[in-house]
Amino acid sequence: MNHPPRRISLEDWDQRYAELVDAGLHEPAYGGPLRRHAESGDRRLTRLQLDNSAAALQLWNFLLTEEQRLRQAREVGWQILGTVKDLGTIPVMAYALRRVVAFYPDGAWWLPCLMEDQTRVLQTADSLGIDDSFCPVRAMLGAFANQAHFPLPDLLTCSVGATCDDVSALAQRLERMGHPILWWEVPHRRQPEPGEPAIPLPGGFHAPACQVALVQAELTRVRDALQAWSGQPLGDRQLRAGIGAANRVRKLLGELRWLGYTSEPCPLPALEMLVAEMLAIHFCSDQPESIHVLEQLLAEVRARVTAGLGVLPKHAVRVFWVNPVADLRVMNLLEDVGGRICGTEYLFCHALDLIPEDLPPLEALARCALADPMVGPPQDRSQRICREIRRFGAQAVVISRIPGASHCGLEGLVIADMVRDRLGIPVIEIEVPPITDALEPSLRTRLEALIELQKR
Amino acid sequence: MNTILYASPLVPVEWLAAHGVRPIWWRACDPRRIDAADCDVDRRGEPGSLLRGRRGVCPLAAAVVDSAARASASAVVLTTTCDQMRYAASWLQYQRRLPTFLMNVPSTWETETARSLYLAELERLSRLLVALGGTRPSNEALAEVMRDFDGARARLLGIRDRLLGRDLAAALITVRETAAPNEWPSVADSVPSSDCRPHHDLRQGGPLRLAMVGGPLSESDYGLFDWIEQAGGRIVLDATEWGERTLPRVFSAESTRRDPLSELADAYFGTIPDVFRRPNHMLYEYLSRELSARHVHGLILRRYLWCDLWHAEVAVLKACSPVPVLDLDASDSEASSSERTRGRIEAFLEMLP
Structure with a gap:
């Protein structure tokens, strides 16, 4: 940690990378200067402020080489599983298999941002009748159609039921385009009725035992299909190992989030924290490496916290962020106006909760699937958000609406009302499209207003 | 007689009627018309939490919320067949002005699991109807109601070309x-x-x-x-x-x-x-x-x-x-x-x- 931590531009990273190499930087095979990603299409990097650590370099390189990793997997004969609308359940099962890699096709929603729309996946989606009244995840449809990004998976799974209509509708289109889908049901999580057996879920929710049993039956069906597809057994022994590995990721993220969101000054920028959290969903197509990347990042953060160093001025206003942003630049923007992230609910908080290891594996995974904040009512999600706000000591909340998303029309009202009612802290709602450049002045003004309000 | 407001074809009217409650299909004025008198109010009874016209909210879901919140029915039954209506039901539950039953209707339908969930939800609905004063029907009573509605539908379809x-x-x-x-x-x-x-x-x-x-x-x-x-x-x-x-x-x-x-x-x-x-x-x-x-x-x-x-x-x-x-x-x-x-x-x- 010869350089004090700070956020630097991609231009600055050119110099920084050279210095790190001169100092004997040891990189994995996917390593290299960040500049090359921008030159090969990820142009948004040129507009971002990035953490200057070697650990952050590795994180970005890991993230931005996923397509390459998937192609390499295909070349060496590994099977590829696409897990649509699945925030951290089926990938845990898939990574318990050998020579199988699972990825999250919905993740294509960041392509229009990262590539500043040069990829034309949104235009392709438009041409298929999926316009911008849909969530930006419509980029997934474009990516399947133009086949210029990830290799086509050998098998697709998709959870439906209590899921957003956008993804459900898009997945149906995928199937009609010739990509068979194994659909599995997740029911809307409801409160157990009086006298009805209730099961505790990770994250503090409860569900009726019958709902847990139902999801377990669905996961058994998926497990059977994965066994047949891969030609490998996927019994309790393998699943336990898979859960153990997933929990390793979740434990690392647990400590990283605690240090990242509570330490003063802020030890790691919001952007890198967001990318790190996303690894929980599908491990960026390489579970062992995702563990290594997180270990490096955590080591860096620990060192910074011990040294009392951070990337932002002390006493930045502590903001809790709800929903992931389609444009990564907005995470920079919050910090530019004097805020910092102190707690997040990026729609996959259940993928950060530890999976119970003292239960039959499929029951444990069923409980996790039902703990998905989007599966239940927004009241549940709001309660969890309130709890997390208290835990991290946030002073204000930003609800970042995803344009066109079927759940964003109404849930923001409940979350904002409950946060104001219970905690009495300010809440603003903003909407973040894949590229915010044209909206940046108004977004900046709204964020500034929130920050100024708390600084008084 | 207790009235049950509902708005989904996946809720069998026979099941409601056989419990001795009166099924009322949701009706409203134009769901796209924003009328101050129809405005939703927030949990504290203050006007303002207007759903209609809110970006991203289905006009129909907003209209159902508005009118259900003012309805004199004993309960409203909505289903999970669309995400907007699922969130509308949650909003009504959050408002706590009318008992709202959100029936899980599975999206998948080719498995026994899905069918069993649907049946289980009918049983859960039955418990609500009984709690509201209805009576769990015997098989014979349910069958009779089913025959009545089947006959009614057949008669209607028999004259549909003339309507x-x-x-x-x-x-x-x-x-x-x-x-x-x-x-x-x-x-x-x-x-x-x-x-x-x-x-x-x-x-x-x-x-x-x-x-x-x-x-x-x-x-x-x-x-x-x-x-x-x-x-x-x-x-x-x-x-x-x-x-x-x-x-x-x-x-x-x-x-x-x-x-x-x-x-x-x-x-x-x-x-x-x-x-x-x-x-x-x-x-x-x-x-x-x-x-x-x-x-x-x-x-x-x-x-x-x-x-x-x-x-x-x-x-x-x-x-x-x-x-x-x-x-x-x-x-x-x-x-x-x-x-x-x-x-x-x-x-x-x-x-x-």
């Missing part, structure tokens, strides 16, 4: 509330007379035969039928969400006698083709069969803005349909678009081969 579009649409709602035939418009009143026959017959052989598919049509949308008829068309298949498409199949007499609840579940959950189902090929099989059987000349898809489920199917319908398709989206401001809609309908009919 005006708006009268058939209204009767298709009524038959989701009561099996009493005197609740329907009489055929004598409804058969298109010389006065109300299409004003602009484009063909000497009679009006153009059209089908309509898509999301729900509320009463305020029935003007569409009038415009179509005035433009020289006639809806011979109302396959919108609250139309003929979502009626259950005819009950098997033997299954009804043996296990009426199971037969009820099979007739509704097992056979109603809808856009939310995964996979949804049953919908296309239904359309293919019915468009052909009814010699349809053109298909109108009517959907609400922000309805992803129908919107995503527009391109597929256009590609699969054997006849031309007109895509009509209904926004929040119908007042400004109604003439546009009418013009598009007229142009569509003019260009039909």
Whole structure:
């Protein structure tokens, strides 16, 4: 940690990378200067402020080489599983298999941002009748159609039921385009009725035992299909190992989030924290490496916290962020106006909760699937958000609406009302499209207003 | 008698009626009209939490919330068949002004797990109805109610070709509330007379035969039928969400006698083709069969803005349909678009081969 931590531009990273190499930087095979990603299409990097650590370099390189990793997997004969609308359940099962890699096709929603729309996946989606009244995840449809990004998976799974209509509708289109889908049901999580057996879920929710049993039956069906597809057994022994590995990721993220969101000054920028959290969903197509990347990042953060160093001025206003942003630049923007992230609910908080290891594996995974904040009512999600706000000591909340998303029309009202009612802290709602450049002045003004309000 | 407000064809009216409650189908004024008197209020009873017109909120879901919150019914029953309605139910539960039952209707339908969930939800609904003062029906009582409604639907479908579009649409709602035939418009009143026959017959052989598919049509949308008829068309298949498409199949007499609840579940959950189902090929099989059987000349898809489920199917319908398709989206401001809609309908009919 010869350089004090700070956020630097991609231009600055050119110099920084050279210095790190001169100092004997040891990189994995996917390593290299960040500049090359921008030159090969990820142009948004040129507009971002990035953490200057070697650990952050590795994180970005890991993230931005996923397509390459998937192609390499295909070349060496590994099977590829696409897990649509699945925030951290089926990938845990898939990574318990050998020579199988699972990825999250919905993740294509960041392509229009990262590539500043040069990829034309949104235009392709438009041409298929999926316009911008849909969530930006419509980029997934474009990516399947133009086949210029990830290799086509050998098998697709998709959870439906209590899921957003956008993804459900898009997945149906995928199937009609010739990509068979194994659909599995997740029911809307409801409160157990009086006298009805209730099961505790990770994250503090409860569900009726019958709902847990139902999801377990669905996961058994998926497990059977994965066994047949891969030609490998996927019994309790393998699943336990898979859960153990997933929990390793979740434990690392647990400590990283605690240090990242509570330490003063802020030890790691919001952007890198967001990318790190996303690894929980599908491990960026390489579970062992995702563990290594997180270990490096955590080591860096620990060192910074011990040294009392951070990337932002002390006493930045502590903001809790709800929903992931389609444009990564907005995470920079919050910090530019004097805020910092102190707690997040990026729609996959259940993928950060530890999976119970003292239960039959499929029951444990069923409980996790039902703990998905989007599966239940927004009241549940709001309660969890309130709890997390208290835990991290946030002073204000930003609800970042995803344009066109079927759940964003109404849930923001409940979350904002409950946060104001219970905690009495300010809440603003903003909407973040894949590229915010044209909206940046108004977004900046709204964020500034929130920050100024708390600084008084 | 307790009244239960509901708005989903996947909730069997027989199940509600057999419990001795009065099923009332949701009705409202134009779901796209923003009227201060209809404004929702927040949990503290203060006006302001207006859902209608809020970006991203389905106008129908917002209208259901607004009117359900003011309804005098004992409870409202909504379903998970679309995400917007699922969130609308949560909003009503959060407001706590009317008991709201959100029935889990699985999207998958080809597995025993899905069927068992649907049955379990009917049982859970039964517990609510009993708690509200209803009576759990015996098999015999349920079977009798099923036969009544089956008969009512058969009678209605028997005269459907003789009803005006708006009268058939209204009767298709009524038959989701009561099996009493005197609740329907009489055929004598409804058969298109010389006065109300299409004003602009484009063909000497009679009006153009059209089908309509898509999301729900509320009463305020029935003007569409009038415009179509005035433009020289006639809806011979109302396959919108609250139309003929979502009626259950005819009950098997033997299954009804043996296990009426199971037969009820099979007739509704097992056979109603809808856009939310995964996979949804049953919908296309239904359309293919019915468009052909009814010699349809053109298909109108009517959907609400922000309805992803129908919107995503527009391109597929256009590609699969054997006849031309007109895509009509209904926004929040119908007042400004109604003439546009009418013009598009007229142009569509003019260009039909």
